[in-house]
Amino acid sequence: MKKLDRMQHLVKQINEYNYHYYVLDDPLVSDKEYDQLYDELVRLEEENNSILPDSPTLRVGGEPLKSFTSHRHxxxxxxxxxxxxxxxxxxxxxxxxxxxxxxxxxxxxxxxxxxxxxxxxxxxxxxxxxxxxxxxxxxxxxxxxxxxxxxxxxxxxxxxxxxxxxxxxxxxxxxxxxxxxxxxxxxxxxxxxxxxxxxxxxxxxxxxxxxxxxxxxxxxxxxxxxxxxxxxxxxxxxxxxxxxxxxxxxxxxxxxxxxxxxxxxxxxxxxxxxxxxxxxxxxxxxxxxxxxxxxxxxxxxxxxFEAQEVTTGLMDVIWQVGRTGKLTPSAVLEPVDIGGVTVSRATLNNWEDIQRKRVKIGCKVWLRRSNDVIPEIMGAIDEACEEAQEVEKPELCPACGSEVIEKGAHIFCPNSLSCKPQLVSAIVHYGSRDAMDIEGFSEKTAGQLYEALGIKDIADLYDIKYEDLISLERFGDKKARNLLDAIEKSKDCRLDAFIYALGIPNVGRKTATDLANYFKSLEGIKQASYEELVTLSDVGGIVASSIVDFFHDEKILGNIQRLLDKGLHPQHEGGDIAESLFTGKTVVVTGTLEAYNRKEIKELLEKLGANVSGSVSKKTDYLLAGEEAGSKLDKAKEIMASGVETNLTILTEEEFRKMI
Ligand SMILES: NC(=O)c1ccc[n+]([C@@H]2O[C@H](COP(=O)([O-])OP(=O)(O)OC[C@H]3O[C@@H](n4cnc5c(N)ncnc54)[C@H](O)[C@@H]3O)[C@@H](O)[C@H]2O)c1
Ligand SMILES: [Zn+2]
Structure with a gap:
């Protein structure tokens, strides 16, 4: 009898879910949850050797809506x-x-x-x-x-x-x-x-x-x-x-x-x-x-396959402060398995996003995991939820307590002078591989330098002494010397790396390189006008404004001057990049080439303006495949055959030579 009760309950519940899914196109639960209940019903029907007359297992889909004309297939x-x-x-x-x-x-x-x-x-x-x-x-x-x-x-x-x-x-x-x-x-x-x-x-x-x-x-x-x-x-x-x-x-x-x-x-x-x-x-x-x-x-x-979309409870929203002072909301979730991974955090882009998606703490949300990025909350489930608690808009910075300011959809902490997460991530960014490439510069180390040595500004890095470092936890003689050497070495840097390291809002690695190639000196970039900047192929209005604003900020100019006074010497490395069929394209090289070794081909491609990458994905533009190309070539063929949107083209060495 118990089984029958359960069956009746399941039939009712699944029919309700079917109605929301097939008729209203607005499901109440994820497919994963639905399938679990459905499978349970099928199992009970088999065990009991009976099927209730209104069981969803007897039916295809949902009834057509009366507002449309019907069509008999x-x-x-x-x-x-x-x-x-x-x-x-x-x-x-x-x-x-x-x-x-x-x-x-x-x-x-x-x-x-x-x-x-x-x-x-x-x-x-x-x-x-x-x-x-x-x-x-x-x-x-x-x-x-x-x-x-x-x-x-x-x-x-x-x-x-x-x-x-x-x-x-x-x-x-x-x-x-x-x-x-x-x-x-x-x-x-x-x-x-x-x-x-x-x-x-x-x-x-x-x-x-x-x-x-x-x-x-x-x-x-x-x-x-x-x-x-x-x-x-x-x-x-x-x-x-x-x-x-x-x-x-x-x-x-x-x-x-x-x-x-x-x-x-x-x-x-x-x-x-x-x-x-x-x-x-x-x-x-x-x-x-x-x-x-x-x-x-x-x-x-x-x-x-395992679902890439699930629903789960939103337990809290916490605000994290980034390098530019931007407060980003991060969702704390009831842990849930999605595509084989247990997830307990997800991004919500900004305050406006929270409003648009109407998510509330204590209620259920839709979660999607695409590619390998952090899962994203797609929206709230439209179901009454008793514990609903509105997400509060922060008025003070959660890290330093300063009053926040709003710019468009985003909220910022304006205290760029002493708000710890801002400074720590600015230092980490400065030292990162694509920026000044200062080895041994982890987030933890940056935090230590901030806490123990009072490093509040990038220029302060160049004042650090051996005695300072050796007194820190986890710092031995070797580690201290290595870090000091790396900092010293960074004084002799490339202009594009330095521009990127400054952390100009909206300026990524590629734009930094474009700026260096076009203006060829720090002074040139500092003086660049909005009108001139937007003439660069990948620089739009927002990026141009960010650059101009950045170099008009007295405090920033002061900091840059301090860096130069410490002996920093950003140099543009000659060799103009020629505009070619490969400019801005992502190229992967595999197999053995006749005319070039690995280093030569990489240099040549970079000179032609290509980004040379080590692994093939749908974002790759060209795979240059030499003799005995192996798994990368297979992967490329697979991508091309799979129907994903891609520009990927496979080139033989001969075809490549014709193109340059
Ligand atoms: N979340 C919910 O509330 C809810 C409710 C009802 C159903 N569902 C989901 O829908 C599933 C059952 O739904 P269904 O019966 O509509 O679909 P189904 O999963 O039984 O699949 C049949 C459908 O697959 C589609 N299809 C896609 N590619 C196809 C291909 N290459 N060849 C043939 N058919 C192809 C066709 O449209 C076909 O109608 C459930 O397992 C569940 O995941 C979810
Ligand atoms: Zn702050």
Missing amino acids: ITPLWSLDKAKTEEELITWDGRVKKLLEEDVPLEYVLEYKFDGLTINVTYEEGQLIQAATRGNGVVGESILQQVKTIKSIPLSIDYLGKIEVQGEGLMRLSVLDKYNETVAEPLKNARNAAAGALRNLNPKTTATRKLDAFCYNVGYIDGLDFTTHMEMIDFLRENRFPVSHYIKLCSGMTEVIEEIRSLKDGIKDLDFLTDGLVIKVNDLNIREKLGYTQKFPRWAIAFK
Whole structure:
């Protein structure tokens, strides 16, 4: 009886979640939490050998909204069975073979499982005449005008017979980020952003979301028979449907599993949301033999990856002071597992961000982890929450107690003279590798110098004596001498490194180099006018203003003068960088080149204005591959085949020489 109670409870709860997810496009829980409850229900139904009549396990999706015209699909649309482990896949493969009464390896295709909204598009005589949501699988909502805003969906095709094609409408993550930067209320997740846009009664609203789509199935076709899935995909390509670059044909489950292993890491670099992969039997005759359950095809299964999006409780918000005095809010979270990592901190960009996302202490928030950056809070869950406590806007600096000031969306501590975290991070930045490269300059050491030696200003570094250092904890003779040597050595520095080391707001390493190359002397940069600065290719208005303001601050000018008086001698290193095809590009070199050794090619590329990097990613522009190129070349090919947005191009040495 207890089990039945639990089943009833789960059915009610999951149906409620389904309503919020499928009908309102505004889920109350993350997929991870949802899946846990759903799996529990499936287990109880199996154990009890009974299914309640309104169980969500009997149904595909949600009921269509009455406000849309309905569309009856020519052939029904389905949900997908799912596996989370390799063992579950092997069991599934066994089940399929058993059903077929055959024990030969089956051919499977592997595709991404796009996480957006299913769309079903109908063409007749080559024209797009209908588009619908999946709805309950049999009847969906007609969203033709909305789908027409998706530029990648063809309005007409070459094939003239009646045809229904299924795909997923989605919002690219880069598009979502850009969209969220500008709107009053940011969207919490790309899946619901796409679903909400497509099921919006006003197609103009849909258009603002700049959706995209991937098609993966022909549900119905008049006058043509495909024998395999791959053939069907080729047909979709020929008719210019948007099809993912990535699709892999595997022979047998062992190969599928190997492929899954090799894909796992790359999936979070994709520019669209995926919640796993879909594995499908390639042979369409075999599919027919296998058929369907109430809810899904027996010939396909989704392999779900660990969620990159979860919900968790926000316990507190603390404010941290950075080098420029900016106060950044950091969220203290109830520890939660996300993509295999336990997370207890996340960024909230600034005060305005907290307001826009409407997060409150004591309530639940959506958390997303993309790439390997610190997880970001996407928004609050729209659910009444009793312990809700507004995040308070700081009035005093949490580090030094000064009254804070507001500049735009940000809050600053103006006490740049004695606010410890500001000074410590300024010193750490000054000594960092890309700046003055003073070895042995950790945050801890900088803190020690501040606390024990009263170093309040970068110029004070050059007054440190051996006796001072040796008296500090963890400082022996060698460490003290090394640090002093490194400080002394830094007096003879490159102009670009020095400019970067000064920590001008909004001036990163690249801009510092551009400034040094253009003005060639510290004096030149100091005198630069706004008008002249904005003529530099990567310098916009904000950066130019930051530079001008910085060099008009009396206190800063005084500090720079003090540094020069201590014997600092920033020099521009001759050799103008030529404008070339490689200027500003990120280049990776691999394998053996005929005409250059490693050092020579690096120098040449830098002279051509390239940033030379050691590892290949989607951000790489060129991979220069010599003889016997190994894993980096493989990685590059993988990235190019994966469908991520990238400019990556592979060059042979000969091609490279032609380009320079
Ligand atoms: N958070 C919530 O409250 C909540 C509520 C309901 C459902 N969900 C999530 O949705 C899942 C079940 O939803 P479902 O039945 O809509 O979808 P599903 O996970 O069963 O997958 C079926 C869908 O996958 C899509 N798909 C993407 N790429 C595909 C490809 N290459 N080939 C075939 N299909 C592809 C299709 O649109 C298809 O309709 C749950 O496991 C859960 O994670 C969450
Ligand atoms: Zn302060």
